[in-house]
Amino acid sequence: NAGVMQNPRHLVRRRGQEARLRCSPMKGHSHVYWYRQLPEEGLKFMVYLQKENIIDESGMPKERFSAEFPKEGPSILRIQQVVRGDSAAYFCASSRVSSTHQGTGELFFGEGSRLTVL
Amino acid sequence: RKEVEQDPGPFNVPEGATVAFNCTYSNSASQSFFWYRQDCRKEPKLLMSVYSSGNEDGRFTAQLNRASQYISLLIRDSKLSDSATYLCVDRGAPSGGSYIPTFGRGTSLIVHP
Numbered sequence: 001n002a003g004v005m006q007n008p009r010h011l012v013r014r015r016g017q018e019a020r021l022r023c024s025p026m027k028g029h030s031h032v033y034w035y036r037q038l039p040e041e042g043l044k045f046m047v048y049l050q051k052e053n054i055i056d057e058s059g060m061p062k063e064r065f066s067a068e069f070p071k072e073g074p075s076i077l078r079i080q081q082v083v084r085g086d087s088a089a090y091f092c093a094s095s096r097v098s099s100t101h102q103g104t105g106e107l108f109f110g111e112g113s114r115l116t117v118l
Numbered sequence: 119r120k121e122v123e124q125d126p127g128p129f130n131v132p133e134g135a136t137v138a139f140n141c142t143y144s145n146s147a148s149q150s151f152f153w154y155r156q157d158c159r160k161e162p163k164l165l166m167s168v169y170s171s172g173n174e175d176g177r178f179t180a181q182l183n184r185a186s187q188y189i190s191l192l193i194r195d196s197k198l199s200d201s202a203t204y205l206c207v208d209r210g211a212p213s214g215g216s217y218i219p220t221f222g223r224g225t226s227l228i229v230h231p
Contacts, residue, residue, distance in 0.1 A: 035221070042205070042223035043162070048216055055216045091161060105150060105209050105217055109161035 002027065004094050005074075006110035014118050019079040019086070021113040025094030032075045033107060034060075034067060037089045049075055082117045089114050122208050124222035131229055135196045139225045141206030142188045150209035153180055153191050155202045156224060162205055165191075196229045203227070 005024040013019050025032050030051050035043040045059040049069035060067065064082075069075040079086055093107035121144045131137050143151070151168040166173060168180040168189050179192040189206055206222040 033219070043221040045218055045220065048218060056218055058218075089159075105219070106152065106164050106167070107162075107219060109163070111161050 004029075004092055004108050004110035006090075006092050006113050008113060009111060010114050010116070012116045012118060013082050015083055016081050019082050019115055021077040021079075021090050021092075021115070022074040023077070023092030023094075023110055024074040025092075026096075026108050029094035029096050029108070031095040032069050033093045033095070034075075034077050035091045035093065037091060037112075039088070043091060046077070079115070082115070084117045087115055087117045122206050122220050122222035124204075124206050124225045126223055126225060128226035128228050131196055131227070133196055133198060133229055133231055135229075136192065136194045137196060137227060138190055138192045139204055139206075139227075140188050140190050141222055141225075142186075143206075143208045143220075144187070145208060145211060145220075146187065147211035148208045149211065151182060151189050152207040152209065152219075153178075153189075154205040154207055154221075156205055157202050162221075165204070193227075196227075198229050198231065201227055201229045 004026055007022050032049045034046040037043045047060045047067045048056040052071050064080045066078045089112045091109050091112045093109045095107050123142045129137055153165040154162040155165045156162040166175050166180050168182050170182055172181045177194045181190045203224040203226050205224045208220045210217050
């Protein structure tokens with residue numbers, strides 16, 4: 001019963017480089033959420049995806065950030081041309097239920113990917 | 119996006135004390151809420167769901183007050199291991215067919231000997 005798997009756990013990039021963060025949801029989960037947590041801050045919603053669909057990306061910056069959740073493979077959060085302000089912990093969470101499914105909608109989190117931009 | 123507000127603390131209490139946190143939410147249409155616990159530099163983990171009738175799990179009790187739009191968490195007989203940040207979460211109301219859980223910034227609890 002593997003939980004939500006995120007990699008890499010730690011990533012260091014120089015300004016202008018690209019960062020790719022990967023997330024494999026729990027088995028049986030088809031809903032993936034990405035949150036960002038800046039130092040001493042709360043978790044901020046970025047994007048919600050289901051397989052092959054972006055459901056809500058209202059929390060994601062319009063430029064440089066993109067996310068996908070392909071039919072096969074993990075969900076990927078991509079940050080192009082990173083800047084120092086992108087340094088943060090990026091948490092992925094998965095859920096089994098949808099809005100039309102009865103249930104509490106509990107989110108299960110991965111251990112996070114900590115991005116440091118030099 | 120709708121907001122969830124928490125007192126950041128820290129709440130500094132001795133072992134064995136009872137401590138309570140409140141959290142307010144702005145989305146009057148929200149139906150489901152949670153308390154998560156986050157240890158330093160770790161991922162959030164579900165502590166308990168919050169039901170309209172309130173719920174209790176051992177030393178932890180959660181209450182929901184819809185009229186005033188706040189949620190509470192009561193911890194009795196605090197243990198050193200309870201030291202963590204407690205996150206209040208509003209699951210939200212479906213918008214366009216999806217729920218987007220909103221997290222508060224968290225309340226820091228420090229339990230000392």
